[in-house]
Amino acid sequence: MKYVDEYRQEALARKLSDEIGKTVTRPWVLMEICGGQTHSIVKYGVDYLLPKAVELVHGPGCPVCVTSLEMIDKAHCIAVRPDVIFCSFGDMLRVPGSEVDLLIVKSRGADIRIVYSPLDCLKIAKANPGKKVVFFGIGFETTAPANAMAVWQAKKEGIRNFSLLVSHVLVPPVMTAILQSPLNRVQAFLGPGHVCAVMGYREYEPISRRYKIPIVITGFEPADLLDGILKTVSQLEAGHAEVENQYSRVITRDGNIPAQKLINRVFEVCDRKWRGVGSIPKSGYKLQYDFRDHDAERIFEVEEIDTQESPLCISGLVLKGVKKPHECPAFGKECTPEHPLGATMVSSEGACAAYHAYRRHGIGVTA
Amino acid sequence: MCLAIPGKVIETLESDGLKVAKVSFGGMVKQVCLEYTPDAVPGDYVLVHVGFALSRIDQEEAERTYKLLEELGQLTELDS
Numbered sequence: 001m002k003y004v005d006e007y008r009q010e011a012l013a014r015k016l017s018d019e020i021g022k023t024v025t026r027p028w029v030l031m032e033i034c035g036g037q038t039h040s041i042v043k044y045g046v047d048y049l050l051p052k053a054v055e056l057v058h059g060p061g062c063p064v065c066v067t068s069l070e071m072i073d074k075a076h077c078i079a080v081r082p083d084v085i086f087c088s089f090g091d092m093l094r095v096p097g098s099e100v101d102l103l104i105v106k107s108r109g110a111d112i113r114i115v116y117s118p119l120d121c122l123k124i125a126k127a128n129p130g131k132k133v134v135f136f137g138i139g140f141e142t143t144a145p146a147n148a149m150a151v152w153q154a155k156k157e158g159i160r161n162f163s164l165l166v167s168h169v170l171v172p173p174v175m176t177a178i179l180q181s182p183l184n185r186v187q188a189f190l191g192p193g194h195v196c197a198v199m200g201y202r203e204y205e206p207i208s209r210r211y212k213i214p215i216v217i218t219g220f221e222p223a224d225l226l227d228g229i230l231k232t233v234s235q236l237e238a239g240h241a242e243v244e245n246q247y248s249r250v251i252t253r254d255g256n257i258p259a260q261k262l263i264n265r266v267f268e269v270c271d272r273k274w275r276g277v278g279s280i281p282k283s284g285y286k287l288q289y290d291f292r293d294h295d296a297e298r299i300f301e302v303e304e305i306d307t308q309e310s311p312l313c314i315s316g317l318v319l320k321g322v323k324k325p326h327e328c329p330a331f332g333k334e335c336t337p338e339h340p341l342g343a344t345m346v347s348s349e350g351a352c353a354a355y356h357a358y359r360r361h362g363i364g365v366t367a
Numbered sequence: 368m369c370l371a372i373p374g375k376v377i378e379t380l381e382s383d384g385l386k387v388a389k390v391s392f393g394g395m396v397k398q399v400c401l402e403y404t405p406d407a408v409p410g411d412y413v414l415v416h417v418g419f420a421l422s423r424i425d426q427e428e429a430e431r432t433y434k435l436l437e438e439l440g441q442l443t444e445l446d447s
Binding site: 146262 | 371385432
């Protein structure tokens, strides 16, 4: 698959779809991990091109959606302080905490700023020596190199008024958690393209071997997704289970070594709570001891916080692939992108927001 | 949020001891850190996430991915 204009051509999509139809002899359940892939599948109706026997369920690969409610509430506690300039990616401002979101906190007078890159926070910190500048360091492995560099530079330059509220999450442990769940229906994964641009795909090989499950690292184009699905069902039908790279135009087995080196120098693996999923062992990053002077949780002594999720929201079941967004009683009623109850309705990569944007209300799939 | 956006390296320079570049995203130029793709030179295409180049890609891949992200409304981080 090589040429630019091929990728969204209907003829190519149909050809791949026909090939999937010829390959499949029994029902299979596949999960796409990445929220960007979810968005693309729903927007372009990739699932409508599949035979009924192939079911796609949407995974927890939206970092905004899985940032724990406790961490959102901690961000609010820090952001309201008069001595703080709180910086974040824009996606996080509308994520509901127990009571409010960061936009409401900002409207009440807190100094909250949207930045493009964590390095912008270092400039803000230098320009405001009397303030404590805190960056909300959320994200998967794709974002970790940027946050690692910001902390590394802050230490190197002696910028003592910069700290990171770290809430990094990792893909392989959540895949393992899904596979170990008694509710699991997933028989194969489409792997996350841009996460693997950083990490490569070596770390998925033990998961594939241990659980005897195909994992196909896949891109984002409709034809990429169909090609990834074809490779996945071909493995399933043949009884194979290995890691395959559909996205070799961009992804290598080793990933970005300089980025991995700095991640491993600045962060260490820790247990992490995932919104809607719960605590998953060794599924996140925290700052290493050498960088404790830039750890916002330590500096601001944010204690354990009592949190309160909406009782109506089933985003946890959606994030684990157990339920589809339109199966939530609040979907499109009490919960909309304008008034989200859960994080999966906030981010464009959230399954609920994607279903709402493209009017998926439980319409039957047409093969 | 976890998607990287392709851009074209226009000029490389140094900022606070870091290798950086001016990178054009469909005409919008932003400063991007090149520490993780130190071999990138003007004319190269790179995949950029939150101000950091993560990998070099060819022009065809860059154009295709940019067009897709535009259609998906996933270029908003460039507005920050």
